Amino acid sequence: QILNSTVQDPWVRRLIDLECFLLSGLKADGTVAPEVAFMLGERDRSVVDYPLGGSEAIIDALVRGLTRWGGQLKLGAHVEKILIEKGRVAGVQLRRNQRVTAPIVISNATLWDTYTHLLDPEDLPKTYRQEQLSTPAVESFMHLHLGIRADGLEGLTGHHVVVHSDDVDITSPGNTCMISIPSVWDKSLAPEGYHCLHAYTLESFAGWSRDGEYQDRKSLKSQPLYRAVERVIPDIRERIVLELVGTPLTHSHYLRRDRGTYGPAIAPGQGTWPSCHTPILGLYRVGDSTLPGIGVPAVAASGILCANTLVPAPIVLEFLKKYQ
Ligand SMILES: Cc1cc2nc3c(=O)[nH]c(=O)nc-3n(C[C@H](O)[C@H](O)[C@H](O)COP(=O)(O)OP(=O)(O)OC[C@H]3O[C@@H](n4cnc5c(N)ncnc54)[C@H](O)[C@@H]3O)c2cc1C
Incomplete structure (x- = not known):
């Protein structure tokens, strides 16, 4: 709407469509305004940022953060199933019959992978499952x-x-x-x-x-x-x-x-991005098929939103005061 009412030049309109497509996978009419503003702002003010060491350097930084706060990363641990017992999450089943019990499971797989491969159809309400799986996907x-x-x-x-x-x-x-x-x-x-x-x-x-x-x-x-x-x-x-x-x-x-999808193709006005919540107690989702969407910064934000959902606000405040 903003584009239609303010930009008439066909070349500039095409350029804005291109910028939107490069980030969201959809043209301007399918991309939320803040994302467009961010893209154009970056073009105007920012230089190209590239992480020295490649994308591996970003992963290494995330792992440093994880281990610093007592987390443990287990590689080569393919999850076969998310375990559900009496309507709530009980842990995950790994390949080679290994089982990890946990009261909370956060899936970073896409919504389609989580809801088709990691859960059984009967684990989710039928209409919710159908609705979620019919989310349009970018190629x-x-x-x-x-x-x-x-x-x-x-x-x-x-x-x-x-x-x-x-x-x-x-x-x-x-x-x-x-x-x-x-x-x-x-x-x-x-x-x-x-x-x-x-x-x-x-x-x-x-x-x-x-x-x-x-x-x-x-x-x-x-x-x-x-x-x-x-x-x-x-x-x-x-x-x-x-x-x-x-x-x-x-x-x-x-x-x-x-x-092999780039992620959900959810255009504004035609749907809303799912939050980290699922209908299953103790099961949460993060990543590029949850709010706020596709892209490394958005995916990082989805992790923050989920962490803030799980940790009570007073603890978050205490933490922020301690480390600001
Ligand atoms: C070609 C290309 C270029 C891009 N360029 C940019 C860019 O310039 N800037 C930008 O911000 N974004 C870019 N993106 C988008 C960005 O890379 C993604 O949105 C983001 O990486 C998605 O992160 P994610 O954690 O949600 O999903 P993923 O990165 O897909 O991570 C999901 C992880 O779950 C693992 N997994 C899946 N199933 C299981 C299982 N059963 N058991 C255990 N593990 C499992 C997968 O192996 C994977 O490691 C680009 C994407 C592509 C494809």
Whole structure:
């Protein structure tokens, strides 16, 4: 509504749509106003921030926080089921028959993974389950990961967005391609003399299977990404020393996300983001299919909202006073 009443220039409208799509997965009419304001504000005032050490450095910082407050991280602990006894949560069942009992369980898996794989249908009220599982989902992705020779690329910059055609919707698979070359900012991410590059574009999960045509389809669908990278590094194909192409099946498998989705497609006015509460006593949800939504800052906020729900306000206040 704000966009329609204030911005008439078609190019600027398309740019705002693009900015919204890059963050929320939806265009301006599907993105909440604060998110749009934040995006445009960042473009105006902020430089590109990149965590030295890559995304691993963010994980390491979170783990340091967890262990500092007595938490313990258990890796390689696939949860098969969330255990429910007499209508309330009792713990989790891990692979290889290991059971962890707990009065509170917080699921960080997507709503679809939590409600289809981790719970049995009868654990949830039928209409609630149906409603939740019918939440629209943003599509998945094609990925291109490359290791390339860096000679002659001295002026290279690290982040690019290529829209191939103005006549095609920006959300069409293959049309908008994002490119990151993080070794431009952090030399530790690639061997000396090389860069690592990641490019990705939206791609539907539907129709993908590991059949006889999988490799050909993979190659075909990676071409829009190659063409986008060629806009930045024209001789990219001659520079490749390592090539890894990922499909929606790869994305779904390694990130363990239902249909490899980017997250819920909940447009303002057409639905509200679920909170951390579930109908099951002691079971909570966090992550990008809960309020406030998709993206690392939003996901961190969902964890804070859940922690504040579980810890009484006087204790939070005492804590804030002690460490402010
Ligand atoms: C290509 C791409 C680019 C992006 N770029 C940005 C960006 O520039 N800025 C930004 O802010 N956001 C970005 N995002 C979005 C952001 O990465 C996500 O919104 C965020 O990482 C989601 O966090 P999450 O913890 O909710 O889910 P996830 O990161 O998916 O974490 C869920 C975890 O649960 C684990 N899990 C699932 N099932 C089980 C099970 N049964 N047992 C045990 N563990 C399980 C998974 O292995 C996974 O580690 C991007 C996303 C993509 C895909």
